[in-house]
Amino acid sequence: MKFQDNEKIASIFETIADALEFLNENAFKIRAYRNAAESIRNLNESITEIYSKPNPKKIEGVGKDLEQKIKEYIQTQKVAYLDELLEKVPYTLFRLKDIRGLGPRTLYKMFEKYRVRTLEDIKKLVFENDELKDISLLEKSIKKIREGIQLYEEGQSRFPLGVAYPIAKDLVDRVYKIDNVKKVEIAGSVRRGKETVGDLDILICTKDFNSVSKALANLEHKQIIAMGDTKVSLLLSNNMQVDFRLVNEDSFASALQYFSGSKEHNVRLRDIAIKKGFKLNEYGLFEKDKKIETKTEEDIYNALGLCYIKPTLRENKGEIEACLANKLPNVVELGDIKGDLHVHTNYSDGLMSLEEVIQEAIKRNYDYIAITDHSVSSYVANGLSVERLYDQLNEIDKLKDKYKGKIHILAGSEVDIKQNGELDFNDNVLKDLDIVIASIHQGFANSKEINTKRIISAIENPYVNIIAHPTGRLIGQRAPYEIDIQKIAEYAAKHKTALEINSFYLRLDLNDEHARLAKNAGAKICINTDTHTKENLDYMIYGVLTAQRGWIEKSDCLNTLNYSQLKQFLKKH
DNA sequence: GCCGTTTTCGGCCCGACTGTTTTCAGTCG
Ligand SMILES: Nc1nc2c(ncn2[C@H]2C[C@H](O)[C@@H](COP(=O)(O)OP(=O)(O)OP(=O)(O)O)O2)c(=O)[nH]1
Ligand SMILES: [Mg+2]
Ligand SMILES: [Mg+2]
Ligand SMILES: [Zn+2]
DSSP: OOOHHHHHHHHHHHHHHHHHHHTTOOHHHHHHHHHHHHHHHTOSSOHHHHHHSSSOOOOTTOOHHHHHHHHHHHHHSSOHHHHHHHHHSOHHHHGGGGSTTOOHHHHHHHHHHHOOOSHHHHHHHHHHOSOBGGGTBOHHHHHHHHHHHHHHHTOOOOEEHHHHHHHHHHHHHHHHTSTTEEEEEEEHHHHTTOSEESSEEEEEEESOHHHHHHHHHTSSOSEEEEEOSSEEEEEOTTSOEEEEEEEOGGGHHHHHHHHHOOHHHHHHHHHHHHHTTEEEETTEEEETTEEEOOOSHHHHHHHTTOOOOOGGGOSSSSHHHHHHTTOOOOBOOGGGOOEEOOBOOTTTTOSSOHHHHHHHHHHTTOSEEEEEEEBTTOGGGTOBOHHHHHHHHHHHHHHHHHTTTTOEEEEEEEEEBOTTSOBSSOHHHHTTOSEEEEEOOSOTTSOHHHHHHHHHHHHHSTTOOEEOSTTOOBTTTBOOOOOOHHHHHHHHHHTTOEEEEEOSTTTOBSOHHHHHHHHHTTOOEEEEOOBSSTGGGGGHHHHHHHHHHTTOBGGGBSTTSOHHHHHHHHTTO
């Protein structure tokens, strides 16, 4: 969350939209509230600050009316219109549209006829009745709602990218084995490299929709959610939903564009198409009823007067405007990565030996690799004492000789930032290392000010080169500790200390948004794996995707530099 | 409720699947 006040106002507008939807208000009015909310979320400035200026800048999607409501919130910390709405409709009720198959209309009918207000009320209603004729819910509808409630109560939630991606790949392999399948592509949020995904979206190119969809329904599943002529949705045993979409070859490019999203990006593109006198859908780009030939996604973007936009950028977060202004970033690629600068061995809590790590790095064609085991106070992670650190340095010295000409090895450490902001090793030790990472592993509960200060003092240390996993979050497990990321990025830029994008899929820390902010503040970004096991080394791709989503270019990164450029940066002056 | 500028009114992305519908509303992608 970048700005607390922006987030608050955005969520107020979203709640208003939900309430209006429940009350069956005009769909475009509802969308206006949702658009404004999204637009406020994407601002790079605190909205309170924007409106404290004499001539506040225009915010996209905010007109007279919503501007008034924003000002009201800034002055009174509330919006009367929302309070009025919440008197009419219970907030807990329209939130239940998160239950698959239960939408605003059904909820409203239940509310109107049966006065339901809570999930318990709804459960009672649908589990004690096999049909509710007066609100046109017969046996099948009731059954669907029951299934939706069950899934909801089992805790339907998003999946980390690193969990979803291997499952998606495996499904792609299985689908390729089906007869008459020509091409299969992962689409949706997985293709966009989003840190968590709601489901898997898989596009299939075929001529024989009938036989392929039958075969899809034979894939392992616990429920068929929907099955029609062009799409099949399955629920897997782990409660992950998979949406398969079938298209013929002619539509493949436009279908891939459609199915990759994001929704908001698609809406923008289709709007541009309209304004150019075209129509864009998953079947193609049309002028009147004539189809314009588009063989690739790039053809579609070009026909709309845009350049190709990579999937990781398709979020309607400025990529279309950037494209039109010829300012689209040329984002970093996996192939640009020249080495991994955050790796653990069995000296601390890693599983590989020093030499194994080096050999694996060579296999991956890296120019350099840093060994950065934990420092002494990380005792749960078997952190190295000063003595063991020097033992390791000796061993690394020998390996540097042994692997000369094959790879550059950097001897380093991941040094804990202690409660008081001091580092775990003193400067006399740090000066003997080729590279120093500093990170927080304790004292998460400190105030924002204290944690920010701790990190800044590490940034200012003449030997610290990288701040690892700067916010400490673990997706689905631990919230980030509070820090002032803007301020940290400014100091990092000034002191030539890089900020890490930690590629481990539960971290992805910095996240996409923070990375973009850090780049704009001039900070260098380093994409590391924080490897503890051999397979961790291959998680680099998740960090790269996150970097792309943060608009990070090759030139913004530390570990895209060649070895001599890297050594120069590590000197910090 | 917002937006544009051959528009200050009339658009606002577009389509698939399901159930209960006898022609479409609701939900979802
Ligand atoms: N044009 C258009 N496309 C949509 C709409 N909803 C979804 N799509 C497209 C873009 C999405 O990326 C794609 C898959 O839909 P999903 O609901 O699975 O969304 P997505 O994968 O982006 O996010 P997720 O992580 O699954 O929540 O379908 C829509 O309302 N209009
Ligand atoms: Mg999806
Ligand atoms: Mg989907
Ligand atoms: Zn580490």
